[in-house]
Amino acid sequence: MSDARQIRIFDTTLRDGEQSPGCSMNLKEKLEVAQALIDLGVDIIEAGFPIASPGDFESVREIATSLGNRDVEICGLARSNDKDIDRAWEALKHSANPRIHVFLATSAIHREFKLKMSPEEIIDRAVAGVKRAKSYCDNIEFSPEDAARTEIDFLCQVVEKVIEAGATTVNIPDTVGYATPSHMHDVISSLVNRVPNIDQAVISVHCHDDLGMAVANSLAAVQAGAGQIECTINGIGERAGNTSLEEVVMAMRTRNDFYNCDTRVDSKRLVPASRLVSAVTGMHVQRNKAIVGRNAFAHEAGIHQDGMLKERSTYEIMRPEDVGFAATDLVLGKHSGRAALADRAKQLGFQLTGDQLQSIFGRFKKLADRKKEIFDGDIVALVQNEILAKTTEREWTLVTYTVELTYKSTPKITLTLKRGEEEKTVEVCDGSGVVDAAFLAVQQITGIDLDCKEFQIQSSTLGRDANGEVTIETEYEGEIYRGRAVSMDCVEASIKAILNATNRIIATSKAGA
Ligand SMILES: CC(=O)SCCNC(=O)CCNC(=O)[C@H](O)C(C)(C)COP(=O)(O)OP(=O)(O)OC[C@H]1O[C@@H](n2cnc3c(N)ncnc32)[C@H](O)[C@@H]1OP(=O)(O)O
Numbered sequence: 129m130s131d132a133r134q135i136r137i138f139d140t141t142l143r144d145g146e147q148s149p150g151c152s153m154n155l156k157e158k159l160e161v162a163q164a165l166i167d168l169g170v171d172i173i174e175a176g177f178p179i180a181s182p183g184d185f186e187s188v189r190e191i192a193t194s195l196g197n198r199d200v201e202i203c204g205l206a207r208s209n210d211k212d213i214d215r216a217w218e219a220l221k222h223s224a225n226p227r228i229h230v231f232l233a234t235s236a237i238h239r240e241f242k243l244k245m246s247p248e249e250i251i252d253r254a255v256a257g258v259k260r261a262k263s264y265c266d267n268i269e270f271s272p273e274d275a276a277r278t279e280i281d282f283l284c285q286v287v288e289k290v291i292e293a294g295a296t297t298v299n300i301p302d303t304v305g306y307a308t309p310s311h312m313h314d315v316i317s318s319l320v321n322r323v324p325n326i327d328q329a330v331i332s333v334h335c336h337d338d339l340g341m342a343v344a345n346s347l348a349a350v351q352a353g354a355g356q357i358e359c360t361i362n363g364i365g366e367r368a369g370n371t372s373l374e375e376v377v378m379a380m381r382t383r384n385d386f387y388n389c390d391t392r393v394d395s396k397r398l399v400p401a402s403r404l405v406s407a408v409t410g411m412h413v414q415r416n417k418a419i420v421g422r423n424a425f426a427h428e429a430g431i432h433q434d435g436m437l438k439e440r441s442t443y444e445i446m447r448p449e450d451v452g453f454a455a456t457d458l459v460l461g462k463h464s465g466r467a468a469l470a471d472r473a474k475q476l477g478f479q480l481t482g483d484q485l486q487s488i489f490g491r492f493k494k495l496a497d498r499k500k501e502i503f504d505g506d507i508v509a510l511v512q513n514e515i516l517a518k519t520t521e522r523e524w525t526l527v528t529y530t531v532e533l534t535y536k537s538t539p540k541i542t543l544t545l546k547r548g549e550e551e552k553t554v555e556v557c558d559g560s561g562v563v564d565a566a567f568l569a570v571q572q573i574t575g576i577d578l579d580c581k582e583f584q585i586q587s588s589t590l591g592r593d594a595n596g597e598v599t600i601e602t603e604y605e606g607e608i609y610r611g612r613a614v615s616m617d618c619v620e621a622s623i624k625a626i627l628n629a630t631n632r633i634i635a636t637s638k639a640g641a
């Protein structure tokens with residue numbers, strides 16, 4: 129038996145992760161992600177900020193009610209005021225294992241300019257917030273927001289008082305990503321050494337990546353005594369993002385000799401969880417991203433390949449299969465059945481219902497007839513197109529299109545879209561290329577004028593018949609909306625990605641209702 133200290137993993141993909149511009153998820157997507165987090169084995173899921181919107185409230189309530197079990201705590205965020213805390217409890221009350229997370233900024237900058245409160249008022253408000261939350265449930269986390277820039281004496285006082293008031297976890301956020309590893313180590317060590325009742329609460333750490341040190345800062349906090357790390361899949365989150373879950377988990381596991389710490393995360397599910405979050409948020413994982421990037425285990429240089437062939441450990445500190453990369457990418461073909469398809473989809477992070485499997489199976493067989501090899505990326509595309517991109521009555525879907533294109537001339541696109549029973553066709557002969565023409569045609573039908581900020585296309589599998597994955601970032605009324613779609617036909621993928629972004633706007637009731 130290993131004597132490694134168990135570090136609790138608090139996942140905030142659905143709350144801080146969702147604060148990443150354009151990363152909003154709908155209820156169905158949040159439930160998929162929450163299930164993947166449970167399968168992954170995280171200890172706490174921060175499911176949202178219930179007061180923020182009816183949608184946020186509903187998703188926290190649904191996750192807490194339908195997915196919460198004794199093994200995973202479901203958490204809701206609240207400012208330090210009665211309305212937020214009452215609303216958080218309303219959303220969490222049916223969970224088997226609820227946690228209320230109350231926060232209040234403590235740094236001089238936030239006290240003076242944002243909250244306009246004195247240090248004494250901050251302590252009183254923090255204590256009152258924790259006590260109110262405690263009247264609902266035992267499991268209370270308190271975060272002194274911007275703790276890393278808070279005077280250490282004051283931080284120690286706040287922490288002592290909120291523990292006295294009943295906080296069972298005290299989270300130390302580096303809200304603006306200002307800390308360095310030794311700074312974070314000093315902050316946590318000071319709390320451990322100077323707060324008399326510190327052993328009555330778990331110390332947690334919550335880092336942002338503005339200086340690229342979120343993971344290093346979290347690990348430094350653990351070395352100084354923190355017992356919980358707050359993090360997100362793929363490191364998504366406010367601004368430069370949060371601590372990346374997959375990186376801290378694998379750092380502690382791979383360098384257990386150094387940290388003597390571990391988590392209960394099933395590392396084989398890291399890549400599937402990463403793919404799922406990328407699919408639902410439309411937020412690409414860079415190829416060279418540690419642990420889950422497509423190149424994370426790819427060896428290009430001859431000397432490295434030679435070493436690998438002789439002995440893998442010459443150039444590999446982790447095994448790709450231990451983080452969930454398939455040993456071989458080629459898994460299914462036209463002779464495969466439903467069981468194999470369902471099993472592969474599950475490994476890739478998607479739990480299919482019987483109906484969903486039935487529907488995807490038909491498409492899978494058609495694809496297998498058209499394509500020589502079916503890769504994992506093809507399965508992800510099938511599932512995403514069928515399940516995650518499934519639209520409501522208010523949203524538009526592609527019926528058909530034709531494109532006329534001649535070298536150096538204006539493209540002509542005829543596009544038909546459908547919404548519920550309504551079908552509309554337009555013909556557009558304009559634009560600098562097919563994608564531009566597609567944007568114009570979608571806009572003419574839906575009435576939603578997207579300002580395209582970024583358009584990316586890349587192959588998501590191998591070969592000339594590979595699937596093309598299109599991701600777009602658009603702006604509408606000052607907010608960012610992403611769209612993503614995959615198809616062997618790049619024009620189809622482009623139109624569907626534009627529709628995906630348009631439908632996200634419609635889903636947030638911003639337009640087209
Ligand atoms: C560091 C973090 O990540 S914190 C979480 C951040 N996440 C979000 O803000 C996303 C969701 N937020 C929202 O939807 C909105 O901001 C809401 C619904 C929460 C609040 O909206 P509004 O009531 O319009 O307030 P607004 O956002 O403009 O301003 C925030 C108010 O909360 C106050 N506030 C901020 N933090 C706290 C806190 N921890 N406890 C109590 N009050 C706080 C501010 O002082 C400000 O109050 P004021 O208007 O009296 O000056």
Ligand SMILES: CC(C)C(=O)C(=O)O
Pocket residue numbers: 144231271273274299301302303304334336
């Ligand atoms: C709400 C708190 C924990 C937060 O997200 C931050 O301070 O970054």
Ligand SMILES: [Mn+2]
Pocket residue numbers: 144301303334336366
């Ligand atoms: Mn944060």
